[in-house]
Amino acid sequence: MNTEQLTKIRRDLHQIPELGFKEVKTQKYLLDFIQQLPQEYVTFETWKTGVFVHVAGQNPKKTVGYRADMDGLPLTETTGLPFSSTHEGQMHACGHDFHMTIALAALEALAHQPADNHVVFLFQPAEEGPGGAEPMLASDVMKNWKPDVVFALHVAPDLPVGTVSSRPGLLFANTSELFIDLVGKGGHAAYPHHTKDMVVAASSLVTQFQQIVARRVDPLDSAVITIGKITGGTVQNIIAEQARLEGTIRTMSPQAMIEVKKEIEKVVRGMEISNDCKVSIDYGSNYYQVENDENLVRHFSQITEKLNIDYREANPAMTGEDFGYMLKEIPGFMFWLGVNSKAGLHQSQLSPDEEALDVGSKLVIQGLKDL
Ligand SMILES: CC(=O)N[C@@H](CCC[C@H](N)C(=O)O)C(=O)O
Numbered sequence: 500m501n502t503e504q505l506t507k508i509r510r511d512l513h514q515i516p517e518l519g520f521k522e523v524k525t526q527k528y529l530l531d532f533i534q535q536l537p538q539e540y541v542t543f544e545t546w547k548t549g550v551f552v553h554v555a556g557q558n559p560k561k562t563v564g565y566r567a568d569m570d571g572l573p574l575t576e577t578t579g580l581p582f583s584s585t586h587e588g589q590m591h592a593c594g595h596d597f598h599m600t601i602a603l604a605a606l607e608a609l610a611h612q613p614a615d616n617h618v619v620f621l622f623q624p625a626e627e628g629p630g631g632a633e634p635m636l637a638s639d640v641m642k643n644w645k646p647d648v649v650f651a652l653h654v655a656p657d658l659p660v661g662t663v664s665s666r667p668g669l670l671f672a673n674t675s676e677l678f679i680d681l682v683g684k685g686g687h688a689a690y691p692h693h694t695k696d697m698v699v700a701a702s703s704l705v706t707q708f709q710q711i712v713a714r715r716v717d718p719l720d721s722a723v724i725t726i727g728k729i730t731g732g733t734v735q736n737i738i739a740e741q742a743r744l745e746g747t748i749r750t751m752s753p754q755a756m757i758e759v760k761k762e763i764e765k766v767v768r769g770m771e772i773s774n775d776c777k778v779s780i781d782y783g784s785n786y787y788q789v790e791n792d793e794n795l796v797r798h799f800s801q802i803t804e805k806l807n808i809d810y811r812e813a814n815p816a817m818t819g820e821d822f823g824y825m826l827k828e829i830p831g832f833m834f835w836l837g838v839n840s841k842a843g844l845h846q847s848q849l850s851p852d853e854e855a856l857d858v859g860s861k862l863v864i865q866g867l868k869d870l
Contacts, residue, residue: 500607537610570625576847593849615868649825651825651834666814673756675784685697697732704767722749724749727745787827
C-alpha cells in the first residue's frame with residue numbers, strides 16, 4: 500500500500516472516532532475495505548462492533564494473530580487538522596486510527612500474497628474501556644480461529660519515526676478503573692456546620708490517595724492513582740450533598756493492585772466516619788498486565804534489523820492495555836511504534852507523523868510472514 504493510500508485510510512478513520520462498543524461507522528469502514536479485497540484466501544466474521552479476518556496460509560503450520568484496537572476517546576480534538584474528528588467530543592487521541600490503518604495495509608498485502616501460515620486479524624473494540632479483548636478472546640469465532648502467537652503495536656509519540664521499542668516480560672501495567680460516589684448533607688453556603696460537605700470530602704480523598712502511593716507502596720515497587728474527573732454540587736452558594744470521583748489505578752504487579760485497593764478502602768472508610776457520610780467504590784474494568792514472550796520479542800528485534808528499523812529496549816510503562824488478556828492465553832508481544840508527536844497520548848493535540856504508517860505496515864507484514 501503506498502503512502503497516499505495509507506494516509507487516506509488513516510484520515511478517513513481519524514474523522515469518525517467512536518467510543519467502546521459503539522464503533523459502528525468504524526466497523527462499516529473496515530468491512531467495506533475487506534469486501535473489496537480479493538476473497539480467495541479471505542474469510543471474515545463480525546463480533547459485536549469488532550471484526551475477525553482470517554487469511555488462509557499457503558503452507559500453514561500455525562496461525563499468527565495481529566490485533567488492532569478500534570475505539571476513540573471522549574476528548575475534543577484541538578489539532579486544527581483539516582481531517583479532524585467530525586464527532587463532537589470524540590477523538591482518536593491514542594493512535595487507534597494508526598493501529599487500524601497499519602492492520603488494513605497488512606491485510607491487503609496478505610490478501611494478494613498470503614503468508615505460509617494462516618493469519619487472523621483481530622479488529623478489537625473498546626480497548627479504552629470497558630475492555631473488548633477479554634470477551635473477544637472468549638467468543639466462538641476466536642475458538643475457531645485462535646492464533647498460536649499474537650502481536651500488536653501501540654503508537655509512541657516520544658519515539659522518532661523509524662524506531663520501535665519493546666521488551667521481554669512486563670511492558671504495560673495492571674489497571675483498575677476507580678469510581679467513587681459520596682453522599683453527605685447539603686445546605687446553605689453560610690451554614691457549613693449544618694451540612695456534610697461532599698466537595699470538601701471528595702477533595703480530601705484525592706490528596707489522601709496520593710499518600711497511599713507515597714507512604715504505603717514499597718518505594719522499590721510503584722503504583723499510580725489518578726483521579727481524572729471530579730464532580731459535585733450544583734451552584735456556588737449551595738454546599739454539595741453529593742460528589743463523584745472518576746479515576747484509574749496502575750500497578751506493576753497483581754499483588755500490588757490488591758494492596759493498593761485495600762488501602763483505598765481504608766481511606767474511604769475513614770472518610771465515612773470523619774465526615775458522617777456514605778461513600779461507595781466501583782472498580783469498573785480491570786486489565787491484566789502486558790507480559791511479552793521473551794523469545795518472540797527477540798525474534799521480532801531480528802526482524803526489525805532485517806528491515807533497517809531502529810529497535811530500542813523499552814522500559815515498563817504504567818499505561819494499560821487489555822491486550823494483556825490475550826497475552827495471558829496466547830504467547831506474543833506488544834511493541835511501541837515511533838510516531839514523533841509533540842503532544843502525547845490522550846492529549847487533544849496528538850498528531851502522529853503519518854510517515855510512521857509505512858514503517859509500521861512493512862514491519863507488521865514481515866512479522867506476520869516470519870513469526
Ligand atoms: C494505551 C492506553 O492509553 N491505554 C489506556 C487503557 C485504559 C484502561 C481503563 N479504561 C482505565 O482507565 O484504567 C490507559 O489509560 O492506559
